[in-house]
Amino acid sequence: MMPSPLEIAASITTAASVWLAARNNVHTWWIGVVGCVLYGWVFFDARLYADVTLQGFFIVSSMAGWLNWLRGAQGAPVAVRRTRLPHAVALAALSVLVAIAYAAVLHRFTDAWNPWLDSLVLTFSVLAQFLLMGRRLENWFAWLLVNTIAVPLYFARELYLSAGLYLVFWCNAWYGLYRWRQELAEAAPDGVAVAA
Template sequence: MISYLEWSANAVFVISVILAARNNVNTWWTGIIGCGLFAVLFYQVNLYADVTLMVFFILTSIYGWMYWGAKKQLHPIQRTKMTNFVSFIAAAVLATLAYGWLLHEMTDAYAPFIDSIVLMFSVLAQFLLMKRRLETWVCWLIVDTVAVPLYFSRELYLTAFVYGLFWCNAWYGLYSWIKIYRSENKGEKTWQQSPLSAD
């Protein structure tokens, strides 16, 4: 039976993700609430790595809220240089292998390497989202693609279903942000490389 806590956590988190896809600054404070609820839920079922991820999301959401501007004074959407993005992906893969091995050797974690993909690519996606980088949605697509079967196998059926919706929303977010990026850059090529350090 799905608990009220799981219903509440997913409901608030859905709102946060939809707001992110709509380029809305309110994604951050709703995300903080959703992550807090999920942290409690995961703690109750002994998913401590997921608790750590939720705490990370809360801390980075506070920073993201400040970066985007609490008064909706939004920074423009930007691109990441392809060489930098490839380096980020490679680093996430290496971190996944290292953390997955650590969990495999030192804990009784369920599907440690698969779970590590969700963790590491969520971290990368979150940092890109905070900086309003278009590539954040590519990373979220990876996360959601892996998370759906993972959570389903843990019998977290509602959460798996919601992450399926997140997968669809990530496609919408990518489309929406490409459209906004083109508008902000007056028709420049969507995949034009931009400096990582640009604000």
């Protein structure tokens, strides 16, 4: 089955946004908004409703991320930083609990194709997006998990282009992790990275 023109446009736009995020470029945000609008439509047609919800979240959070990267809370751009381990573990556990609850709702009240995996993609994407908005290094670990789940999920729904794209995103997440670690090392040459 050939990808639709809509899926092709969504894939190209989203790929550009994700590539810019790995390069720590502020233009990732507005390009991402366009990709999210297009992918919202694609996922609605595929009955992946948690992913539709996720695109709405991405649109709103991209606006906030754009402002945060430009000005931050104190009027200065936010630098790449780390998250303390207990905080990161608590956020991951909360994401799993929310995924279970949302999947149960989708399972009970909709014709969602795979509410369990779809909800994991949703909740860990939300976590990854919040971490990305704060320029936290750990966003790349969350994106790695999301992409690992999304590739077979989209493939199973015959969204082959999207599955391939998310495989590229998986590779891009490794690249982003590498680049952002380099930035942290350059910002803290004594080897002590700031955790907040």
